[in-house]
Amino acid sequence: MSANKSLLILPGDGIGPEVMREARRVIEWFERRRGLSFAIEEGLVGGAAIDAHGVPILPETIARAKEVDAVLFGAVGGPKWDGLGFDRRPEIAILSLRRELGLFANLRPAIVMDALVDASTLKPEVVRGLDIMIVRESTGGIYFGEPRGIETLPDGTKRGINTEVYTTPEIERVARVAFELARKRQGRVCSVEKANVMESGLLWRETVTALQQREFPDVALTHMYADNCAMQLVRNPRQFDVIVTTNLFGDLLSDLASMLTGSLGMLPSATLGAVGPGGRRHALYEPIHGSAPDIAGKGIANPMAMILSFAMLLRHSFGLEEEARLVERACGNVLGSGLRTADIMQPGLARVSTQVMGEAVVRELDKLGA
Structure with a gap:
């Protein structure tokens, strides 16, 4: 379990950084409690990269994505960048990664x-x-x-x-x-x-x-x-x-x-991507919800899709089926306890923030991993 596993984390725009913070909590739990060692780098993509560098993704970021074991991606886009030409829109970042890494x-x-x-x-x-x-x-x-x-x-x-x-x-x-x-x-x-x-x-x-x-x-x-x-x-x-x-x-x-x-x-x-020599393949993991600019910064986004994307990363990039199931079970148990973010809120249940939902998943991992 001590083998170094390299990850490139690309939070992106909108709610991307918010939900990524909660996934990082889960990653840190595995480092702390299960002895998994992740070599983590973080980069800019989408609108964040446009603001900093003038392009949706730097060539250096793509090159690094090709070198690591897996990429964990948040979300990109928002009305701030809607007026840009098609080839400079934030969404070009994810399309470029798919193309350059052969993620088919x-x-x-x-x-x-x-x-x-x-x-x-x-x-x-x-x-x-x-x-x-x-x-x-x-x-x-x-x-x-x-x-x-x-x-x-x-x-x-x-x-x-x-x-x-x-x-x-x-x-x-x-x-x-x-x-x-x-x-x-x-x-x-x-x-x-x-x-x-x-x-x-x-x-x-x-x-x-x-x-x-x-x-x-x-x-x-x-x-x-x-x-x-x-x-x-x-x-x-x-x-x-x-x-x-x-x-x-x-x-x-x-x-x-x-x-x-x-x-x-x-x-x-x-x-x-395709399986290469030694069984290694390029891979990128992301929630499908997009950047949701209308709720960005309000602390109400659901981090579950981001956390479950990390579970898929454990399964498909590292073959850690038991660990992936542990994350999925923790998410299911938290929902079973009645905690809800705004998007899945139901009458009589407890509405919580992005951060509280992430903390609840980590606490559940503590219980399951005891």
Whole structure:
């Protein structure tokens, strides 16, 4: 347990620094109580980097991200920087990290903890026991495809262009991650696209099917159009185990799935690169809730997604399954005790601040780790 594990922490903007402070408490607990040694560096990204350096992320930060074992990322963006050109917006920081580190597989779990069954806008009988993993391709598709841009037409009007592009290797590598995850879960993958109206979707379906038949015959594979998947997530979400889909559809469907759990503030994510020599892979972990500038600085943000992102880091970057489950159990127990931040508040329960919620998780770790 004493091996040095290197982390680059990038709090970012808005509520990013607030929730990251609570994740740091959990990291410090593992250093203090479990003998885990983390070599931690901190850097600026997003609007914070723009204010300090004029760019959303420095080349030195990207270079360091390539050297460490894992990156823990907060959130970026806010109205302060809305007037900047597209290539200077804070969000370029996360897109650059995904591209430069080859982070192609975004893992977004949607789990309904027992204590939060009533926090969902869906009926309890629909979401109770929900445990879905959405695997979103994150370095291709319409967000990165070429050609792209805005052009002026001869009549003076303008046209915006974005291109949905996928190659066989890009589809295979993210589908392989989904199949491997399914083997450790319920053994089911649903591949989501729009093969009925998009050639890229047809290639996606054909490629995933061929991969399953060739390498994963033990995993059950189904296919679903993205619009139907959105409907089914609300109608009967427990029919899903692992969903694998494109960059755009994964963006939309994972946010939809987040509300099944009660709040964006509860959902972590991991974005993984290819496995390299010695089994090492680049990886970045972040909550999916964004910078939430409307509540930044008020001390009311939910730190659970950030803390649970660290749990995913323990699991996927360091293979520390027991430690990851310990964090997840601590979070569940705190919620079970009736503590709530504003986003998941329910009548009769105790509303607490970001800091108090983080402190409660650490106290619960003390109890569980005794």
